Amino acid sequence: MKKLDKQKVFNIIQIGNKEDRPSHAFDIFITITILLNISVMVLQTYEQFSNFFPIFDAIALITMIIFCVEYGFRIWTADCLYPEDSHPKAVVKFLLSFDGIVDLFTILPFFFLSGFVAFRILRVIRIFHLFRINGQYDSFNIIFSVLKEKKNQILSSMVIVLILMLSSSIGVYYAEHDMQPYVFKNAFSGVWWSVSTLLTVGYGDIYPITTVGRIMAIITAFLGVGVIAIPTGIISAGFMEHYSKMKLLNNFARDEQVDLLTIRITEGHCWNGLQVSKIGVPDHFLPCVVMRDGEALIPVPDFTIKIGDTVVLAAEGFFSHSY
Known part of the structure; x- marks a missing residue:
């Protein structure tokens, strides 16, 4: 062919x-x-x-x-x-x-x-x-964009969760091993209990019976509520930030503000069929949104430009004075 x-x-x-x-x-x-x-x-x-x-x-x-x-x-x-x-x-x-x-x-x-x-x-x-x-559209791209943008903060919070999980599993082992040697056989046998307690699931198949173990369970459960809320808050804040930017860019794109450069992709345009990471953007401008079929799409690096798209480029200083 x-x-x-x-x-x-x-x-x-x-x-x-x-x-x-x-x-x-x-x-x-x-x-x-x-x-x-x-x-x-x-x-x-x-x-x-x-x-x-x-x-x-x-x-x-x-x-x-x-x-x-x-x-x-x-x-x-x-x-x-x-x-x-x-x-x-x-x-x-x-x-x-x-x-x-x-x-x-x-x-x-x-x-x-x-x-x-x-x-x-x-x-x-x-x-x-x-x-x-919906891989090319706003809802899914925002998910991946937020996770990628906040990956360092999310990773840090996951490290905190991991440290808390390991410390609680080791602690409950020392507190419960003598009373339940077949349930808490070693330090890592408490990981399942630790995870279910941190995530406030509480299946009830493994649980402490000593006073010290129960006190640890209470502390772990309270800490779990706070620690798990950290990555949730980070992701939620990322979503709000992205949707605020998209709303602002939509309004600016429709009003054709000075800080924006709008490019309509027609047949034969050099950007047609290229991914965002491969297009030649003018100096001091960044691709901020692509209008397609009336929808505002996030131009992630592997996003493919097509005929009929309207690519909106924002000046590099756009965000610094738009909020």
Whole structure:
């Protein structure tokens, strides 16, 4: 097939906009396929539907074939996704990307239906296929952007949780080992109890019976409420910050303020088909939002610019005087 044909296939299987009818039709088709596959996976867990299992199996087979074909097309067109790389290198990049891993784990159980339990559990990963339905849009991009931006703070809070978990598990071991030697056999046997107490789950299968152990449980539970709230607060603050920026940028983009440079992507534009990390941005400007089909999208580095998009560039000092 010609290079042009490969580019056409790539444009179709990539998440498109409503004006690109073939791509939009494929988006709808693959979305229905994903929902059908997940619905069948859920319905097959109900014994009362056993009479319909052959039909479910047929639907699952058809949807998995579609996933396999799509996966093959994505591997074939990987060099269109990463045009600066050779095809082998582009394929490796795709296979190691989030979409590539999810696609692989989606079809992997199909070839190991009667294999190890681990392969059957991989069926659950099909649910992550839903992320790709809205993968280019604000809601999902904000999640990943917040986690990436706040990763240092989140990591620090996780270290605090880990330290508290280990210290409480070691402490409860020394407090309970003599009274419950078969329950708290060693220092790490209290990890399960520590996690359930810190997260205020309290399954009740393992619990302290000594006075010291119970006092430790009370202290651990109180500390757990406060410590777990730290990463929650960090993420919540990140969401509020991003949504505030998006609201501000939306208003400025519509009003065409001085600090913004608006670029409409037409056919033949040098940015068409490129990822945000690869476009040549004018000096002292940064891509801050992409308007597509009336929606404001976050231009993350791997976001692909398409025909019809409006790219809004903000001056580097924009945020410093906009709040």
